Amino acid sequence: MTHEEQSAVAEMTDEQLRQHALDILQRTLGVDGLARFLRVYRPGVGDFTRDRHKWQEGITVQQIVDDIKKRRESEGRA
Numbered sequence: 001m002t003h004e005e006q007s008a009v010a011e012m013t014d015e016q017l018r019q020h021a022l023d024i025l026q027r028t029l030g031v032d033g034l035a036r037f038l039r040v041y042r043p044g045v046g047d048f049t050r051d052r053h054k055w056q057e058g059i060t061v062q063q064i065v066d067d068i069k070k071r072r073e074s075e076g077r078a
Contacts, residue, residue, distance in 0.1 A: 001009075012020060026034045 009017065009020070022034065025037060029037060
């Protein structure tokens, strides 16, 4: 992507960017490919960063390492 194209994208509204991306996908994938992409694409919901901080609260690096080792041992990997 050229600098001019990057600047144009940066100045687009979210709706213009969405339409631009769909146009590119249709040109690249064809109508059937675009339809398939839209069928399988699932945007996330919620706030992943906030949720991740909640479930990781209080977990230490050592606990993560120990968990990885236990999983590897249970799967027969060292």
